[in-house]
Amino acid sequence: MVLVLTIGDLHIPNRVAAVPLKFRELLVPGKIQRVLCTGNLCDKETEEFLKVICPEIQIVKGDMDDVQSEYPERCVTNVGQLSFGLCHGHQLIPWNDPNSLASLRRFAWRIILFNLAYSKHRDMGVDVLVVGHSHSLKMTETVDGGLIIDPGTATGAPVAYSLEPKRPSFVLLDVQGTKIIAYTYEIYGEDIKVDRVVFERLANTTFQ
Amino acid sequence: MERALRKPEDEHTKRRNATCLKIKEETHLRRSGSSSNVHHRNDVLKRRSASLSALSKIANGSERASPRNTNAKYNSDGNNINVNKESNSAMEHAEQQKLMRETAQELRKNSVLLRQAIEKEDLVEVLARATEVLQALRIPTIHPRLYYELYLAVNNELRHLEWFFFDQVKRNQITALKLYEQVQETPHVLSRLYLLIVAGTVYMGVERKLTKNILKDLMEMCSGVQNPMKGLFLRGYLTQLLRSKLSENREDNENEQLGITTQEAIEFLLWNFGEANRLWIRMQYDANKERLKRDQERRQVETLVGLNISTLAHLSGLNVSLYSNVIFPTISQQICSCHDPIAQEYLADCVVQAFPDEYHLQTLSEFLTMCMKLIPGVSIRQVIGGLADRFAKFSNISLENRKLVEDCGTFLAFEKHLPSILSSQGNSLSLLDVLSTLLSLTQFTLKAYPGQVDYIHTLLGFAIDSLRNSNFLSRKAQEKFSYQSDDTNVGSTIQKSLQSSVVLEEGSPEERLIVRLLTSPLEEYRSITMTLKLGNFSTLLSFLRLEMQRFVAASLLRNHAEYRPCIGAVETLEKLFEFIRPLVEESPGEIEFIQQQKNANSSQVHPFHAHLPREVVKVSTTKVRVAEDDSGYFEQVQVLVARIVYLLDETDSSSLFGLYRVIRRYLYRGGPRRTCITLPPLTFACLRLAHRRYKESTLPSGIPSTVESENSAEHIFEFALETLSSLSEADAVTSLRLYLQGALALSQCAFRNDTVSCVLRCYYKSTQIYLAII
Numbered sequence: 017m018v019l020v021l022t023i024g025d026l027h028i029p030n031r032v033a034a035v036p037l038k039f040r041e042l043l044v045p046g047k048i049q050r051v052l053c054t055g056n057l058c059d060k061e062t063e064e065f066l067k068v069i070c071p072e073i074q075i076v077k078g079d080m081d082d083v084q085s086e087y088p089e090r091c092v093t094n095v096g097q098l099s100f101g102l103c104h105g106h107q108l109i110p111w112n113d114p115n116s117l118a119s120l121r122r123f124a125w126r127i128i129l130f131n132l133a134y135s136k137h138r139d140m141g142v143d144v145l146v147v148g149h150s151h152s153l154k155m156t157e158t159v160d161g162g163l164i165i166d167p168g169t170a171t172g173a174p175v176a177y178s179l180e181p182k183r184p185s186f187v188l189l190d191v192q193g194t195k196i197i198a199y200t201y202e203i204y205g206e207d208i209k210v211d212r213v214v215f216e217r218l219a220n221t222t223f224q
Numbered sequence: 225m226e227r228a229l230r231k232p233e234d235e236h237t238k239r240r241n242a243t244c245l246k247i248k249e250e251t252h253l254r255r256s257g258s259s260s261n262v263h264h265r266n267d268v269l270k271r272r273s274a275s276l277s278a279l280s281k282i283a284n285g286s287e288r289a290s291p292r293n294t295n296a297k298y299n300s301d302g303n304n305i306n307v308n309k310e311s312n313s314a315m316e317h318a319e320q321q322k323l324m325r326e327t328a329q330e331l332r333k334n335s336v337l338l339r340q341a342i343e344k345e346d347l348v349e350v351l352a353r354a355t356e357v358l359q360a361l362r363i364p365t366i367h368p369r370l371y372y373e374l375y376l377a378v379n380n381e382l383r384h385l386e387w388f389f390f391d392q393v394k395r396n397q398i399t400a401l402k403l404y405e406q407v408q409e410t411p412h413v414l415s416r417l418y419l420l421i422v423a424g425t426v427y428m429g430v431e432r433k434l435t436k437n438i439l440k441d442l443m444e445m446c447s448g449v450q451n452p453m454k455g456l457f458l459r460g461y462l463t464q465l466l467r468s469k470l471s472e473n474r475e476d477n478e479n480e481q482l483g484i485t486t487q488e489a490i491e492f493l494l495w496n497f498g499e500a501n502r503l504w505i506r507m508q509y510d511a512n513k514e515r516l517k518r519d520q521e522r523r524q525v526e527t528l529v530g531l532n533i534s535t536l537a538h539l540s541g542l543n544v545s546l547y548s549n550v551i552f553p554t555i556s557q558q559i560c561s562c563h564d565p566i567a568q569e570y571l572a573d574c575v576v577q578a579f580p581d582e583y584h585l586q587t588l589s590e591f592l593t594m595c596m597k598l599i600p601g602v603s604i605r606q607v608i609g610g611l612a613d614r615f616a617k618f619s620n621i622s623l624e625n626r627k628l629v630e631d632c633g634t635f636l637a638f639e640k641h642l643p644s645i646l647s648s649q650g651n652s653l654s655l656l657d658v659l660s661t662l663l664s665l666t667q668f669t670l671k672a673y674p675g676q677v678d679y680i681h682t683l684l685g686f687a688i689d690s691l692r693n694s695n696f697l698s699r700k701a702q703e704k705f706s707y708q709s710d711d712t713n714v715g716s717t718i719q720k721s722l723q724s725s726v727v728l729e730e731g732s733p734e735e736r737l738i739v740r741l742l743t744s745p746l747e748e749y750r751s752i753t754m755t756l757k758l759g760n761f762s763t764l765l766s767f768l769r770l771e772m773q774r775f776v777a778a779s780l781l782r783n784h785a786e787y788r789p790c791i792g793a794v795e796t797l798e799k800l801f802e803f804i805r806p807l808v809e810e811s812p813g814e815i816e817f818i819q820q821q822k823n824a825n826s827s828q829v830h831p832f833h834a835h836l837p838r839e840v841v842k843v844s845t846t847k848v849r850v851a852e853d854d855s856g857y858f859e860q861v862q863v864l865v866a867r868i869v870y871l872l873d874e875t876d877s878s879s880l881f882g883l884y885r886v887i888r889r890y891l892y893r894g895g896p897r898r899t900c901i902t903l904p905p906l907t908f909a910c911l912r913l914a915h916r917r918y919k920e921s922t923l924p925s926g927i928p929s930t931v932e933s934e935n936s937a938e939h940i941f942e943f944a945l946e947t948l949s950s951l952s953e954a955d956a957v958t959s960l961r962l963y964l965q966g967a968l969a970l971s972q973c974a975f976r977n978d979t980v981s982c983v984l985r986c987y988y989k990s991t992q993i994y995l996a997i998i
Contacts, residue, residue: 029863030904033787033870061860083957176965177972179915 018095019047020189021069022165024054024104024148027080027173028062035065035171036184038208042201043069048188050095054148054167055087055104056080078148079106092142096191098218101142105149105166112150118158121145143218144196151175153185153200155213163196163215165189172203194218323363324370331360331374335381342388347398350388351407351419357381358415361454368453368524375457382422382461389426400427404438413448417458420445425465435484439466439492443499452503453525459500460528463493463535471538486541487550493539494554497532501571504529505564522566529567530574537578547583548590556594565601572598572607581618581625584611585632592641600652604645609664612638616664619672629672635679638665642686658690659737666741670748677757680745684760687741691767728767738768742776746783752871753790755780756799765803773806774861780804781864784871792873794886800868801890807865810895818897862901865891869909877916881935881943884910888947896954903951907944907962911969914940918973937973941966941982949989956993963990 021043028034035043048070055078057063067073077087090103101121108116121142144163153168168185175182183202190197196218200211338353360374393400400423407423410416424442428435442462449455470489484492507522508515536542536551552575559571572595576584584591595607615634619626642665646658662683669679728735742764746755755761765773780803784790791797801808872883884906891902918937944966952959967986 029866029870031908033867037786059863060856061863080961174912177968179912179969179972 018049018191020050020052020095020100020191021048021186022052022054022146022167022189023066023170023186024167025056025078025151025169025173026058026062026171027056027169028059028171030058030080031173032171035062036203038203039170039184039186039201042208045069050074052093052100052102052146054078054102054146056148058082074102076102076104078104090140092140097194098144098191098196099142101140101145103140103145103147105147114156114164117145117147117156117164118162120147121158121162121164151182153183153187153202155187155198155200157215161218163218165198168202320366320370323366324374327360327363327374328377331357331377334359335377338381339384342384345388345392345397347392347406350385351410354381354385354419355410355412355415358412358418361418361457362412362414368521371453371457372524375461378418379461379464382418385419386422386426386465389423390429393426393430400430403427414454414458417445417449418461421458421462421465425469428469436488439484443492443495446496447499450503452507455503456500456507456525456528459496459503460531463496463500463528463531466493467531467535467538470535471540486539486546489539490536490542490546490550493532493536494551497529497536497555498558500529500532501558501562501567505562505567508564508566519566523570526566526570530570530578533571533574534578537580544583544586547579548587552583552587552590556590560594560597563599565599568598569602569606572602573610576607576610576614581614582628584614585628585634588632588634588637589641592637592645595645596641596648598648600649602649603657604649604653605657605660605664608638608642608645609661612661612664612668616668616671619668626672635669635673635676639679639682646686646690655690655694655734656737658694659687659734659741662687662690663737663741663744666744670745674748677754681758681760684741684758684764687738688760688764688767691738691764728769730769735768735772738764739772739776743779743783746776746780750783750785751790752780752784752800753796756796756803762803765806770806770811777804777807778861778864781807781867787867787870789871789873791871791883792876792879794882797868797872797883797886800871801886804865807861808890808898809893810898814897815895818895858897859901862894862898865894865898866902866905869905877913877920878935880913881917881940884913884940885943888943892950899951900955900958903947903954904958904962907947907951908965910940910944910947911966914938914944915969915972938982941970945982945985945989952989952993956997960990960993960997963987963993 026032026035034040045068049072051066051070051073053066053073053075055076057066057075057078058080063075066075074091074093075087076090077085081087089107090101093100093102103120105111105117108120110116121140142162144165146165146167148166148169150166151169151173152166154164154166156164158164165187167187169182170184170186172182172184174180183204185200185202188199188201190199194217196215198213198215200213202209202211334353334356338350338357341349341353357378361371361378363371363374389403392398393403398406404420404423404427407419408416410419421442424438428438431438446455446458446462449458470493504522504525507525508518533555542551555571555575559568559575562568562571575591591611592608595604598604598607615629619629642661646653666680666683669676669683673679728738742761745758749755765776768776791800868887869884872880874880887906888903891899891906894902914937917935917940921937948959948962948966951962963986967983967990970983970986
């Protein structure tokens with residue numbers, strides 16, 4: 017049993033001041049074993065904040081992160097028996113499209129066709145893909161038994177094209193073998209709403 | 225069995241009056257009669273007069289010639305003084321050690337004999353052995369620390385003796401009176417008095433009605449020892465024995481247990497305190513030793529005097545009125561009259577620490593008046609700071625305590641007396657002392673009066689005054705100022721010296737204290753609006769060097785709970801920027817530094833960027849970055865400045881734009897190094913506001929869209945684009961991103977014709993920048 021925190025799109029300080037207090041009270045050191053961050057932290061202090069929660073952390077580069085930062089564009093990592101792919105998602109064309117996301121998880125054909133710049137990237141070939149950029153929490157199971165998780169924005173930062181404040185959220189994954197229990201945390205006004213979703217048998221079938 | 229025990233008591237009560245008279249007679253007899261006693265008393269009187277005359281001699285400034293000090297007299301010429309003194313003290317030390325060893329050995333031997341005698345229950349032998357044990361305390365002059373060791377060892381034996389006496393009296397082997405009399409036949413004054421104290425306490429335990437007389441008798445007898453150190457230890461012993469008895473003297477027994485009222489107990493203790501204090505002060509006139517050493521020795525025995533005060537504080541039946549009417553006036557009079565910095569400081573501190581806070585609150589004014597009379601050189605910091613620290617803890621405990629503190633007008637009393645206390649100390653009070661006293665008071669005020677910004681304002685004002693008045697100008701700085709005044713006009717020099725008459729050295733304790741004076745209200749309030757009410761804040765801040773000013777300003781921004789919107793008016797915002805000006809503005813030295821860096825960068829790729837791909841390095845030449853040691857810290861702090869945008873009250877969209885303009889005006893002063901961090905949040909906030917204004921204007925019920933109005937969405941877009949174009953010089957990549965965001969945001973709004981051109985301009989600009997980057 018491993019607790020994995022997926023979090024991203026914080027946009028501190030450019031779009032919001034800080035992580036909401038309610039989340040900071042929840043996200044304390046010593047409980048979480050892994051952190052997967054989809055990027056757009058925009059700030060060293062935020063990175064430190066995440067590293068304090070858990071030093072075992074993977075961060076990928078978002079479109080608003082410092083050009084000089086050393087985060088990779090994407091990365092693959094294993095948790096338990098499952099492989100996790102991490103990518104911010106702004107690179108996809110069209111972005112936030114279920115098909116392009118699914119193929120990022122599996123094959124890279126579509127990406128290669130649309131944008132030659134990405135042809136150097138292989139498909140990620142992972143069981144679970146963690147992406148961001150849309151600022152809205154979403155979890156979709158693909159037809160071939162994979163999972164795509166978008167933890168949304170942890171700070172409620174608005175998106176550039178609508179400028180409306182979003183709902184702060186993150187997702188905590190309890191990985192047990194090939195099973196994932198996902199807890200979603202969202203702030204509604206003054207309250208935190210927690211949901212529990214179970215994804216059974218996520219074993220990788222795409223390569224067979 | 226019970227009856228048997230009670231019987232002697234009944235007999236005692238019957239004979240009470242008779243015994244009372246008897247004991248008076250006895251004392252009388254003892255004073256004039258018994259030959260050996262007379263001899264000793266004369267001896268003592270002689271010694272006392274000798275020491276008194278010595279005292280007056282010292283007061284007149286003449287040296288006391290003591291027969292013991294012949295060595296020193298011979299050595300008092302030429303350059304050899306120091307060498308001789310050293311060798312002298314080394315010799316003395318060795319001698320003392322030898323003496324100590326011998327005495328301790330003797331003491332051990334005698335203690336064994338005493339215990340054997342006690343086991344045999346032979347009173348006569350016990351008394352003889354006890355006298356031998358007590359011989360150890362009659363050792364000639366010795367260092368107080370060594371004497372204390374002996375005292376402890378003897379004390380231990382006397383406890384056995386006390387138990388033995390008590391047992392003897394209880395089993396009717398001897399009456400307490402008889403014992404009390406028999407003990408007085410001991411040959412030497414010091415030994416006799418110790419035994420007398422032991423016998424006296426036993427006697428008191430049995431004959432409760434006589435306690436007062438016995439105490440009085442003991443107290444008078446104790447004056448017979450006029451050697452300061454030995455007398456102090458003797459009186460310390462008396463207090464120590466009384467201490468447990470007096471603190472157990474419970475009210476529910478109607479004071480019957482000891483046979484004296486609390487009032488009487490207080491009188492005795494105050495008397496003993498006065499005598500002990502006198503002896504203690506006399507220690508400083510021991511001309512045989514140099515001053516520093518004497519002071520050290522006095523410090524080592526101070527607890528013997530303080531023991532009286534702490535015993536007073538632990539008296540049962542003590543209350544506020546007794547404290548304020550009887551105890552405090554006497555102690556304070558003692559303290560004021562002793563004209564000795566060590567004694568005054570220690571005793572004042574003792575009073576502060578020993579008695580409960582409630583008492584201090586009631587007598588605060590009197591206490592502070594006493595502080596005014598303390599002679600220069602007493603550490604005010606310790607006395608007043610200690611008191612303030614206690615009050616701070618006290619008011620932190622509960623709301624009722626806090627209310628009590630308020631009701632007593634505590635702060636007002638401090639405010640009223642503090643200036644005169646500080647001025648009464650004159651030059652002997654260092655800036656460090658003043659500041660640390662003020663810090664303690666500030667921390668107390670913050671705890672006890674959470675909402676009273678005025679009070680903190682006053683305290684900061686005191687700090688400013690002390691900084692201005694202090695003669696702390698280091699010689700170097702003075703030279704600098706006089707050098708400056710040669711060519712610049714005098715007016716500005718005076719202005720300058722007024723502004724910062726104190727040159728605080730880097731990392732000096734004074735500097736740290738000022739920083740803490742400034743930051744402790746911030747940490748307590750955790751609200752920027754509260755802090756902005758502190759008028760003296762920025763004045764005091766200006767005394768610090770730039771780095772520390774920045775540090776304090778950053779903690780002002782950092783100590784605001786949860787970025788709760790709090791600024792609604794332009795004036796408040798401007799005030800905030802005035803407070804944090806050191807953070808926002810570029811200092812002259814910084815501009816130079818950046819220029820140098822730029823020059824260096826133009827010739828070669830800066831090592832800081834060497835690991836990056838080529839194009840990024842290109843970007844970074846347009847984006848001015850200075851690779852300093854503290855660049856991480858610098859960015860962190862500037863992020864705090866950038867977050868000011870989120871402090872604004874966003875409810876009224878029409879006034880918000882005015883505030884944004886103020887922010888930009890101040891942020892522009894920071895130079896490219898700051899704007900690349902501080903401007904993006906502002907720009908994004910502007911885009912959001914424009915969007916919001918646009919949506920409000922399209923609402924049917926909304927304010928009719930007046931394009932010409934100052935706050936229209938178009939204007940705000942224009943403003944944002946202006947900001948972006950200035951940002952593009954500092955940070956091309958960020959401005960490119962923001963241009964694209966701006967274009968996205970604009971395309972959401974269906975403006976009239978010029979909107980299209982606006983969007984086009986955005987894209988045009990971003991393409992330009994993109995091309996420049998590639």
